[in-house]
Amino acid sequence: MTAFLGRYSKRTLLIGQIAIILIAAIATALIPILDERSFNLQRIAFFLLWYAILASAWNMIGGYAGQISFGHAAFLGMGAYVTGILWSQAKIPPLLTLPIAGLVAAGYAVLVGVPTLRLRGPYFAIATIGVGEATRLFFVNFDDIFGVTLTKGVTGISLGGGSMPTIDPVVVHYATIALFVAVMFTTMWIRAGRFGLGLFAVNMDRDAAETSGVPTARLQVIALAISAFFSGSAGALYAMRQQFLDPSSMFGFDKSIALVLMPVVGGLGTVWGPVFGAILYFPVQDQLTRVVSDPYLPSLLYGVLLVAIVMFEPLGIAGLLGRGTKYARMLLLPKDGEP
Amino acid sequence: MRLVEALISALLVAGLYATMSYGLALIYGVMKIINLANAGVMMLGAFLTFFLWQSFGLDPLVSVFVVAPLAFGVGALIEAVFVRRVLNEKPVISLLLLFGILLVMQQGASFAFHGGDVRSVRPAYVQEVVHLGDVTLAWTRLAVFASGVVILVGLELFLRRTFLGRAIRALAQDRDACRLAGIDVRRVSMLAFGLGSALAGAAGSLLTLVFAFDPVTPFSVLQLKSFTIIVLGGLESIPGVAAAAFVLAAAENLTVTLTKPQLENLVSFVLLVVVLVVMPGGLASIIRRRRFA
């Protein structure tokens, strides 16, 4: 009986998740249609989806592959700047630059990943801090190093004005929804498929995986590349919407920290964890300043949460929720109920 | 001549770099974890020094003796309450834990001290200089360097001549053998963590004489430089750390002198990544075994 139920319930769970994603997508897509002037709602929708995309993308390498990256803003910023430069210098319509931004970020991830992913846990993490900061400094000094005027250094790039092609914010809104759906489907596919299985194996015990014939290095690099592709694409969307980029905001360590906090607090290595993390992160960041005027309180709370989670519930919010029913466990936890 | 000056300048800064890295190296050696909260302790040490100076006019060189013991206590506490519980898990867990603690320290300091205002300690002798032939040196930097040397010598003597010091070194070499030898592994670990934090706190005190600071800068940058130094220098040897600190400081200074000043920090990070990845042979095989095994 339970076996029979088991098979059906797994499929139901899958369909259920897809349904949730699509419903969320459609609901968000309707916002600008129903009320053109619902700017605040559109703003909140954009950032919620955007953070969810970034958290999920990070989770692919940090959660599934178990390689904590403290420098992920490098990929986010890379994508943003690719769009920024192509848009402002080559006058290419920004939406067309979206895939290019993603691919360049992915390429950069491969470049950085091949040498560094060989390193074990803490060393890889430290290397990523170095990469993140080095990328930031590289972009700050780019113009002076190469004697061009491309990144405009600390001053930043202003987009969307003058002779640059314009973009409708509603288009960015839809593009963000589409990217969110893509990321969620990808992360579900990774969890369910052979690729993900390989990643989990490497995560659990690299040596055992190697001896079993799993191409550990290749899998990890691919995971990082996919993660960077989505992060870079999200960066491109940011550039299209905010129309201003500067290195310390885009590549800053603060951003990288946020990218770690969200998936870890939400649920490392789970499908929905990063989304929970984003849902917790953005509104708190945005609205808490109304209640308490100190801007550091949200980050302080996150630090405390992080410690608490690491000590008591490594699977974060998803883990907490997953202590409930059997279905909740199956839905939320990494591998069919097993952590 | 300019080159000589650059190297001397590097030597002075290296003293500070080394002091802040000893703690990191010690803790890694004994517990095989990277103490991300090192920078946090340094920062708290710097703030305490600042307040002592502001309220009592206490010279930072004297504050070291107040700050270091307190930092020791904080470190031991962190080990006993938090780190100990996750020692057996994957290294990633302790990394995240210490990162969380660092975050709490940084944001807590920003929150408590009303925002990341930049502070600097300016004792009466901040403008004093010393002349060595053609070269002019700031008194404050010399004082920091001298303190660094004293700390280095003190640390080495402690590790080689005292029982606790030898126990720490033994623990770094082989944890299980220590248990067999009857060493209280847990207590020694805690003391080692405390010692590492004390060193970080002392570095924070000294740092106030050289740099202006707020809860975040320059500690995150300095922390990264510490990582470069301990990996380059070899995690087993304290003098190795000192040597690596000088190499890094020299590389930075030479970059600035010979090319553009703005590339100074870029050099550190590139070096970090290169060192981590390439890691030439000739360094203790123990590092290689730990990292690539």
Added chain:
Amino acid sequence: MRKLSVVALVAAFVVAACGGGSTGGTAATSAAVTVNVPDTVKLAAALPLTGADASIAKIMKDSYELYFKQLNDAGGLTVGNKKVKFDLKIEDNKGDAAVSGQLYEKFITQDNVDLLLGGYNTTIVTQEVKVANRYKIPYVGGGGASSSIYVDNTWAVGVLASIEKLAATQMDFIKTQQDANKLPKPLKIAVAYENSSHGKEFLAGIKASETASPDRFKVVFSETFDLNGKDYTSLLNKVKDAGADAYMVDARVADYITMQTQYKQLGMYHQYLTYGPRGPEKAARDALKDSSDYITAATWFDSLMPGDVVKKWVDNFAKTGDSPEWYAASAWECARILTGAIQKGLTVDKQKIHDILFSTSWDGSVFPSGTIKFDKTGQANNDYVMTQNTPNGNRILIWPKDLQTAAATIPVPKK
């Protein structure tokens, strides 16, 4: 009949809108005109209240708040036949441009503010101006001087003149010193500038003067440095090697303090020393003490300037307990001009306020020349006033001639 009153209405509006700007005046129209202003006007600004520029931001915040508190306490702003109060919200952007952009967006979309006041620091202001342009809402700022802020801008105005003009003003002053044989001709100049558009424009201004008068100026060294640097000794050693007569730097306050400390520690000397607009700030003077003596600066305002308008403002500002720095004055001017526009247009309609801001000459200003007029990009172009620090924490005004309080001590005395 109806048509006539409509025409009268329009005519009255046109008359009101075209009149020369006088902020204290009464409305020029009769009660037949409807006043399109809510009882409480909502304003907002984001400032770097934490981080490297925190002390500057605090003074700007105090200035904004004093202005509106006094206005509200007096019953409100007289707009036509009603009194209007102001609700000002100031939030901390932690010195991050992206955060500030998001904050301004929140002000506009969630808080539904009517108009925006500006923040501080060129990069951040550029982002804020971008948001103002995206949502087409007027922004009056006093915290950014780089011309790059105003590229593709239609909705923001700023009271600070450009950095190139700052450099040019200093070069003009140097010319007078050369003519009086106090400085050599040609003057060898070493320039260090922060790695930003602010710094680059500073260098560009100096170089422009060099090109125009090559017999007077020679830039023998120019290099850029990173912001929030901690150690300038290597850079300073290079400057030492350049053997220049003058050292001109463009830096933020925190970097200025660090660099000048290290400058003195290295035992350096130049006949003419300036850090752009930095130097006379009380906070810096207190920190550096006599190490900052004889440094010249060119700023947008100085409390020592003569005249009743300045004196009245300084006395009033003393209520905050803060030092009357130029950024306090520029924040005040922004508040004054914004409320003046509302008063003039009898509206908070964004397009109308925009038109009034750009078309009016704003008299009664504390800035040099007493009038602020924004050019078509939105930037003002007032003259600078130059100061020189003198011993014991004092300073004098040295340029232009009509604002001068004492003769400058040039060259800088050797110890």
